[in-house]
Amino acid sequence: MTKVILNKNKVLKNEYFFVDNLTNLTKSNSENLIVTLSQWLDNKNTLSKKKNIGIKLNSDESLSLIKEEISFFKIIQFNFLTFKDGRPFSEAKKLRVELQYTGEVRASGYILPDQYIFLLRCGFNSVEIESEKKKFWLECLKMDTGLYYQP
Amino acid sequence: MYQYSDKDKQIVKNRTREFLSQVKRRIDGNLTEEEFKPLRLMNGLYLQLHAYMLRVAIPYGELSHIQLNKLAEISEKYDKGYGHFTTRQNIQFNWPKLEDVPKILNELADVEMHAIQTSGNCIRNISCDHLAGINNEEVEDPRPWCEIIRKWSTFHPEFSYLPRKFKIAVIASEKDRAAMKVHDIGLKLIKKRNETGFEVYVGGGQGRSPFIAKKINNFVKKRDLLNYLEAILSIYNEMGRRDNIYKARIKILINELGEEKLKSLIESKFKKFADKNLLLEEDEIKKIKNYFKLPINNPIKSSIPVKKNKEYNIWLNQNVIKHKLAGYSIIMVSLKHYNQPPGDATAEQMKKLSIIAKQYSHGEIRVTHEQNLVLPHIKNSDLFSVWNKLSALKLATPNIGLITDTICCPGMDYCALATARSIPISQKISQHFKDQSIQDKIGNIKIKISGCINACGHHHVGNIGILGLDRNGEESYQISLGGSADEKTSIGKIVGPSFSEKELIKAIQTIIETFEKNKKNNEDFLSVFNRVGIDPFKKDLYDKSNP
């Protein structure tokens, strides 16, 4: 299934690669990488010399292991194992408020369009979704009136 | 009473529209049932044993006569002509059709009501003292604080997918009429050196593992309240267990982490990251408080009609409480008539009560967590007329606080999770003890009945708690004794092996006899239990050598 990246109502070009196995890195895909938490922890030394590295955390993985190096990452992607796992909402807020992170925060995995506005309000900039579901995401975004009870 | 602003109205309307689109996507197959479930739950819509069930929010238990009348209409139009008031001061309709639900929500929105966050893993309706603002003991009226928290917690972007449901209660006096200490967060307004603020209790709850909330802060200033709540919820959202739904409530987190650790995490989050946009300024608080000004301001000279009518006098004695303003009274409207399931009200009862409230109680009605209703501001001189009207509606059963005033969940008659019936048990108890002189002799006692371990009927905190179980396909009832949900909150102790439905009433009769045997002077059941302990009860129930 093809995926697209949405930022508010715009489709973004995906500038990042995933590689299952870091030893397969070629010159052309050795930058603009999104790595998993374990790839990062295992290859910190080599990866930290590269440019434009992002990290993908599953919703059950905590930010605390990368807290010190957060500003190195161009993008932090929270991958929802299930849409019912609300931890990334707090993690994103923590990134923005406590850790003063200014890079991109992306949601991916099993998420529902009905969560779009909450995601944006908690500090996410973009979502990775199935392209055929795009219209539902845009519909949900349109329902946002900007009237909230929270700041 | 609180009145919707344009913003409130718009938000509720949007939600109805959003729900309509979700129902449509569900019907078109673009949402699976699993995906639809949390979305409909956040709108109060359950799938029960026989049908959908819609739970409508009654914020902190307060209703206008217009709203009560609307609930009656809805029960007639879309349901079977009755509604069920719950232990969380809400109302449930047991038979709505899925396709009618958006229509019901629209009708509710017309009278400033909704079903938002009455279920699902989010912050639920805020519980409050049903005598808020009208008793003499409180530091100040807790209702404005419930409203402030209601707003903050509604569609909170961070806290709508919590590990589990989350319940908050606010009280404002030493007396606890809201079971505050069995909530995830309990707040108690107190006064210290002329400043009002909150004692904060965390981690109370019932269900499979009951816990009494622990005090984690002696004084949170008013202006900091929302930031403090935000710190608690944030830690809970991050650290609460998601691997096992029975271990997902904050009561488990506080027990696994330890009180001190959780407290220090909350404190440090609060101190470092309080959001100044969440600070509550005096003028804002005042604005909300203005909505809750009583409709009556001054004491009046008005005396209670003296009649020779025995039933009226019993009722006066049992169901009528002093209002804080002289000349007025508070009427407790019993929903525990001997022939009606506890907490149920028919459309006719609701409609006529709404008229009574309009005429005699400044249009206000309240719901108690013990599943009764309240007419909060009745002129003393009107008491006899109101009694007559309530009597005709079977709403004047003089049993408030007595043995037939049972709390009871829907149980097997409605609930998909039930392991046994609970309503028939409460009716049997009512029938058995309905003689007024017997009830009076027994005095204050709280029987609470749940149809399964989830404890919606609060059995853990009943003076006598009854839990319905399934023992190899047979209904069987476990009894616990000595629980309490008031300011001396305690969890009842299981008395021993459970009883079949047949043996149950006899067992309760035995418990009452043991109590009466041990009673000194005017002691009530709980005092006797606390003095003599569980052993005499055990002995009388199980020791067959005992004559």
Ligand code: SF4
């Ligand atoms: S206690 Fe059990 S049976 Fe009763 S309402 Fe709750 S879930 Fe249903």
